[in-house]
Amino acid sequence: MRLDQMVSVLRSKNAGPLVLTFDLVFPDEDRFNHVAAAAETLRAEVARRYGEALERVAVHIYRPALAIKISIPRKVMSGDPGDRDVYGAQQHAPLLGIDL
Amino acid sequence: MNGIGTLLDDIASGRRRSIRILGASGQLGYGIPAAAFEAGLARRPDMIGCDMGSIDIGPAYLGSGKMATSRTSTKQDLRRVLGGARQLGVPLVIGSAGSAGAAPHLEGTLELVREIAAEDGLSFTLAYMPADISRSAVKAALREGRIRPVDTMPDLTEADVDAAAHIVGQMGVEAFQRALQSGADVIIAGRACDTGIFSALPIMAGLPVGLAIHMAKIVECASICCRPGGRDAILATIDRDGFELESMNPERAATPASVAGHSLYEQADPFTIREPAGAVDLSNARFEALDARRTRVSGADFRPASRQTIKLEGAVAVGSRAVLLCAAADPNFILHIAGVVDRIKEVVRDLVCENAPEDYQLAFRLYGIDGVRPLDVDGAPPSPHEVFILGECLAPNPDRAMQVMRTTKQYLLHLGFEGRMSTAGNLAFPFTPPEVDLGPAYRFNIYHIMEVDDIAAHFPLFLEEIKI
Numbered sequence: 001m002r003l004d005q006m007v008s009v010l011r012s013k014n015a016g017p018l019v020l021t022f023d024l025v026f027p028d029e030d031r032f033n034h035v036a037a038a039a040e041t042l043r044a045e046v047a048r049r050y051g052e053a054l055e056r057v058a059v060h061i062y063r064p065a066l067a068i069k070i071s072i073p074r075k076v077m078s079g080d081p082g083d084r085d086v087y088g089a090q091q092h093a094p095l096l097g098i099d100l
Numbered sequence: 101m102n103g104i105g106t107l108l109d110d111i112a113s114g115r116r117r118s119i120r121i122l123g124a125s126g127q128l129g130y131g132i133p134a135a136a137f138e139a140g141l142a143r144r145p146d147m148i149g150c151d152m153g154s155i156d157i158g159p160a161y162l163g164s165g166k167m168a169t170s171r172t173s174t175k176q177d178l179r180r181v182l183g184g185a186r187q188l189g190v191p192l193v194i195g196s197a198g199s200a201g202a203a204p205h206l207e208g209t210l211e212l213v214r215e216i217a218a219e220d221g222l223s224f225t226l227a228y229m230p231a232d233i234s235r236s237a238v239k240a241a242l243r244e245g246r247i248r249p250v251d252t253m254p255d256l257t258e259a260d261v262d263a264a265a266h267i268v269g270q271m272g273v274e275a276f277q278r279a280l281q282s283g284a285d286v287i288i289a290g291r292a293c294d295t296g297i298f299s300a301l302p303i304m305a306g307l308p309v310g311l312a313i314h315m316a317k318i319v320e321c322a323s324i325c326c327r328p329g330g331r332d333a334i335l336a337t338i339d340r341d342g343f344e345l346e347s348m349n350p351e352r353a354a355t356p357a358s359v360a361g362h363s364l365y366e367q368a369d370p371f372t373i374r375e376p377a378g379a380v381d382l383s384n385a386r387f388e389a390l391d392a393r394r395t396r397v398s399g400a401d402f403r404p405a406s407r408q409t410i411k412l413e414g415a416v417a418v419g420s421r422a423v424l425l426c427a428a429a430d431p432n433f434i435l436h437i438a439g440v441v442d443r444i445k446e447v448v449r450d451l452v453c454e455n456a457p458e459d460y461q462l463a464f465r466l467y468g469i470d471g472v473r474p475l476d477v478d479g480a481p482p483s484p485h486e487v488f489i490l491g492e493c494l495a496p497n498p499d500r501a502m503q504v505m506r507t508t509k510q511y512l513l514h515l516g517f518e519g520r521m522s523t524a525g526n527l528a529f530p531f532t533p534p535e536v537d538l539g540p541a542y543r544f545n546i547y548h549i550m551e552v553d554d555i556a557a558h559f560p561l562f563l564e565e566i567k568i
Contacts, residue, residue, distance in 0.1 A: 016250065016368070016547075019251055048477065062371070078156070080159075081463075085472055085473065090473065094476055
């Protein structure tokens with residue numbers, strides 16, 4: 001099933017000016033467990049879609065909020081010349097179609 | 101006097117178990133909803149705190165010394181929280197004054213505070229703490245090998261230190277404790293860790309550091325941790341075993357899931373809050389509903405840092421920025437747009453560099469295509485109905501930037517391309533002039549950790565009696 005059909009929140013934001021962080025929040029344990037079990041596949045797919053080395057993609061499973069957090073380095077520091085998204089709030093779309 | 105002496109005595113002697121802290125605003129200057137703030141005052145908090153800044157807003161404010169918020173809104177918010185705190189006689193603590201917390205931001209905030217006091221007849225002891233770190237201190241630390249980059253930042257150089265328009269350090273719990281101990285009623289800090297604002301008082305009272313910082317990390321965003329999230333004031337009640345959260349807007353509920361979820365926000369790792377004083381481990385945090393609108397949180401563990409450090413932030417001017425705002429709706433132009441913008445760079449260079457070096461950068465963001473993010477790795481290129489074109493020039497001075505942008509506008513309007521039929525012009529301008537001088541541009545050139553022996557020496561405390 002596609003991620004956008006399983007999450008209640010899927011967002012991106014800076015975690016400091018050099019890190020982009022994605023939050024996936026699930027509405028129930030079933031969907032959370034399904035994606036958490038496929039975390040390595042998710043990590044590889046994020047690396048591929050964002051053109052990032054696998055070891056630079058951090059995935060945290062955060063059960064208290066039924067959430068999965070993914071963090072990657074920003075390719076351009078927030079606000080540097082050439083940046084396209086200073087807050088990093090619109091970088092999540094490539095995640096929506098990941099099929100797990 | 102700010103009355104915290106009595107509070108600390110009451111906690112120490114067991115006459116009181118808990119401290120009430122009102123988180124009035126996560127971004128002072130963007131409006132503080134009145135009803136929730138008033139409801140918060142009615143709960144008789146022991147302290148009112150506001151965060152006023154962040155690094156998330158980008159380098160322009162730190163570099164230029166300007167606030168991100170409007171003077172009118174900032175003054176209105178300051179008037180609300182000053183009035184409320186003075187009415188109750190409790191400390192008002194504000195961190196990261198004026199958006200970026202450097203000297204001009206702190207001075208601008210203090211000027212508003214003094215103005216409001218004079219207009220409203222308020223008397224109080226004002227404490228303020230600049231966060232500017234001297235170039236000589238940073239260079240000395242650099243030579244001693246006591247500076248390291250954060251994340252993927254390159255190593256710091258002395259040239260970076262000299263070039264930065266402003267350099268600030270994030271003050272923490274230590275600085276706020278000194279200010280509270282001084283007896284000040286109103287405390288305005290330059291750049292500060294948002295958690296220092298709210299955790300200093302409970303830590304002074306001997307409550308667990310991990311709980312105090314976890315609480316602070318949540319209330320610094322006001323009611324964002326609620327469902328639905330919002331800007332309304334939030335009340336935290338903290339004791340030795342945990343803390344309770346309640347939004348001061350009855351429409352907002354702090355639920356275990358919404359509060360737990362807040363640990364995700366703007367952090368790379370949801371299990372750890374990293375602060376200069378140490379790290380808070382949330383692996384064993386528990387979130388329990390007290391009722392439909394209140395949650396009790398416990399379980400945060402604190403691991404003190406082995407060394408004293410200050411996180412430094414600096415921004416450097418990178419030239420003058422001018423932009424061109426225009427759009428296109430011709431399908432053939434849109435089909436060829438990538439090649440068109442490449443060619444216009446050459447055309448402009450030949451015109452503006454006839455007798456001068458290519459001393460500028462010209463770039464285009466093509467909204468509708470890849471203005472916000474790169475094209476998907478396995479998607480077909482989009483063929484939008486229309487595109488917005490943002491041209492941007494960074495040049496050594498405003499005249500040069502505007503020269504490049506105006507030349508770009510004229511020649512992009514008339515540039516030929518394969519199959520062109522719309523020979524009267526390629527662009528739609530939403531208004532004229534479509535070229536705008538945006539002034540100096542900045543980037544972050546310092547985002548590093550500096551080891552220090554005496555944190556307090558870097559954040560001096562000043563006291564001022566404000567009298568009618």
